[in-house]
Amino acid sequence: MALDRYSYPFTAIVGQDEMKMALVLNAINPTIGGVLIRGEKGTGKSTAVRALARLLPEQKVVEGCHFGCHPDDPEDWCLDCRERAAGGALPTTTRRMRVVELPINASEDRVVGTIDLEAALKEGSRRFEPGVLAEANRNILYVDEVNLLDDHIVDVLLDAAAMGINTVEREGVSVSHPSRFILVGTMNPEEGELRPQLLDRFGLCVDVEGIRDLDKRVAIVEKRAVWEDDPNLFYQQHAESEQQVRSQIAEAIATFPEVTLPREILRL
Numbered sequence: 001m002a003l004d005r006y007s008y009p010f011t012a013i014v015g016q017d018e019m020k021m022a023l024v025l026n027a028i029n030p031t032i033g034g035v036l037i038r039g040e041k042g043t044g045k046s047t048a049v050r051a052l053a054r055l056l057p058e059q060k061v062v063e064g065c066h067f068g069c070h071p072d073d074p075e076d077w078c079l080d081c082r083e084r085a086a087g088g089a090l091p092t093t094t095r096r097m098r099v100v101e102l103p104i105n106a107s108e109d110r111v112v113g114t115i116d117l118e119a120a121l122k123e124g125s126r127r128f129e130p131g132v133l134a135e136a137n138r139n140i141l142y143v144d145e146v147n148l149l150d151d152h153i154v155d156v157l158l159d160a161a162a163m164g165i166n167t168v169e170r171e172g173v174s175v176s177h178p179s180r181f182i183l184v185g186t187m188n189p190e191e192g193e194l195r196p197q198l199l200d201r202f203g204l205c206v207d208v209e210g211i212r213d214l215d216k217r218v219a220i221v222e223k224r225a226v227w228e229d230d231p232n233l234f235y236q237q238h239a240e241s242e243q244q245v246r247s248q249i250a251e252a253i254a255t256f257p258e259v260t261l262p263r264e265i266l267r268l
Contacts, residue, residue: 013044016044024245026140030180037187037205039188045186055246066078066130110132113130115129147185
């Protein structure tokens with residue numbers, strides 16, 4: 001397995017249990033509505049989100065679909081999948097759910113995608129270059145420093161999150177595609193507040209603080225030293241615990257539809 005600088009194991013993160021639980025719960029049940037993680041620099045916010053990518057489940061997708069449409073949900077298919085289905089059964093495959101990052105300085109075209117107007121006007125074809133919102137469909141959309149996003153990009157996110165569809169319109173040419181994602185944002189409140197409209201889009205909010213316990217701080221330093229010296233060895237040391245959490249998430253996803261809540265809990 002190829003390792004990169006974002007591959008610090010999720011289970012190696014010391015403390016911050018509420019943050020980790022919020023992320024895992026969203027992976028199990030996307031209808032929770034995402035999570036906003038607020039805290040000072042150096043509290044493991046970005047590390048945890050990126051580490052979650054290793055634990056995400058496999059999902060069925062239409063093979064060759066740019067948007068990862070679910071083969072069993074025709075109501076949410078993109079136009080291309082609808083047209084292909086008219087000619088017969090769609091080929092399917094599986095892929096791991098991903099964490100798709102939205103760069104803080106991303107342009108609108110990078111976020112929503114672009115239309116080849118020349119091809120549309122001359123040939124009548126709709127050539128669409130998918131953007132971040134296309135990649136994020138049925139995945140986790142992660143925005144670091146979400147409070148620093150340009151207001152116009154925030155509006156685009158709000159529209160897509162509310163409708164579950166991203167629509168791109170240029171010079172009378174329109175393209176729409178599904179864009180249902182789990183929104184995860186991290187921010188340092190010292191660098192500015194978050195627009196109330198965007199804050200309302202997060203189902204959960206977790207405030208994290210720097211760890212003060214001396215023993216835990218020592219453990220963090222020791223783990224980080226081993227990681228920087230030999231990341232492959234460090235990951236192997238946590239491979240069993242990573243697989244355990246991965247299996248727990250997969251099992252929870254499979255059994256969740258069968259869960260019923262007693263009336264007493266609903267009244268809490």
